Amino acid sequence: MSNSAKSMSEPGPCQYHSKNEMRNALCLQLQRLPSEINSLSSFNSLLPAEIKAAIFYKAMQLPCPLNDGDSKGERLPVITPFFLGKICQDWRDLVWSSPLLWSNIHLALTRRRCKAQANLLRDWLSRTASCPLSFCLTSGEELRAWYYNPPVEILTMFVSVSERWKQAEFCIPPNDSFAAEISLPLLTTATVAFDPGYAEGHHIKLFSTAPQLSALHFYHPWLVGILAPWHQLQEFTSENSSVDEIRGFLHKASNIIRCSFRHIKCSTRTFNSSGSLVMVDQPLVLNRLEYIELWFGASVNMASTRILE
Numbered sequence: 001m002s003n004s005a006k007s008m009s010e011p012g013p014c015q016y017h018s019k020n021e022m023r024n025a026l027c028l029q030l031q032r033l034p035s036e037i038n039s040l041s042s043f044n045s046l047l048p049a050e051i052k053a054a055i056f057y058k059a060m061q062l063p064c065p066l067n068d069g070d071s072k073g074e075r076l077p078v079i080t081p082f083f084l085g086k087i088c089q090d091w092r093d094l095v096w097s098s099p100l101l102w103s104n105i106h107l108a109l110t111r112r113r114c115k116a117q118a119n120l121l122r123d124w125l126s127r128t129a130s131c132p133l134s135f136c137l138t139s140g141e142e143l144r145a146w147y148y149n150p151p152v153e154i155l156t157m158f159v160s161v162s163e164r165w166k167q168a169e170f171c172i173p174p175n176d177s178f179a180a181e182i183s184l185p186l187l188t189t190a191t192v193a194f195d196p197g198y199a200e201g202h203h204i205k206l207f208s209t210a211p212q213l214s215a216l217h218f219y220h221p222w223l224v225g226i227l228a229p230w231h232q233l234q235e236f237t238s239e240n241s242s243v244d245e246i247r248g249f250l251h252k253a254s255n256i257i258r259c260s261f262r263h264i265k266c267s268t269r270t271f272n273s274s275g276s277l278v279m280v281d282q283p284l285v286l287n288r289l290e291y292i293e294l295w296f297g298a299s300v301n302m303a304s305t306r307i308l309e
Contacts, residue, residue, distance in 0.1 A: 263297035
């Protein structure tokens, strides 16, 4: 082969340089490709902040320890802002800047950690801005354990934001902080576990000013001592109430649609006007009633038949 033919077939310096540039450019593209793919599929890059916050909020809806659980009766886990903030920096930035995501509060009181819990609650509430609140306040110990040292600071903080309560679930320790009348303009649903030894004989005015309240669920209540807008309730549950208490409730709850009474006490009780439960002889008028459950915890006697007379 002649020298002229060899010079035409072999690449020159310019061709080598061009190929190196192409190879380097291709390597850079390959290196950037994973991050570009991730950015295209990124939750944070595809959705506006308001929609992302709404998705997180839905995931953080409170389970109800008094009512809910899985098929084995075990309590469901609670997703908190702290859990979401551990996933990645983008999620952490979103959670820390979204008051809505702090508007669900779940606090299980313990005497050993009560002071630390009060500090945490104060900081938590400061992140909620003016959002309506859904909260679950339970006790890791028997309610009677709080007789001599009630969690006044924590109860007072919840009461101080009562105008923002939307959904509330709580136990009432032996203290009057949750007994007095407070303003509840947004409250729609409440679930309350009373201490049996404390409830009877104490008058609870907590729900007396709640214009949007439509559902109440009580455990161990003294119904006679509770002041509430019974006429506007559409859903009601009560455990451990007497026949007379139930009948008295049904006379006041003229718009009730669904109600359940469990572990009914068959004994009848008469209270004076200051107490005050007196059997009403007029027939019940429940035009909107669609469902009623009556579950007697003990043997049924003649008094039991008086509920629906």
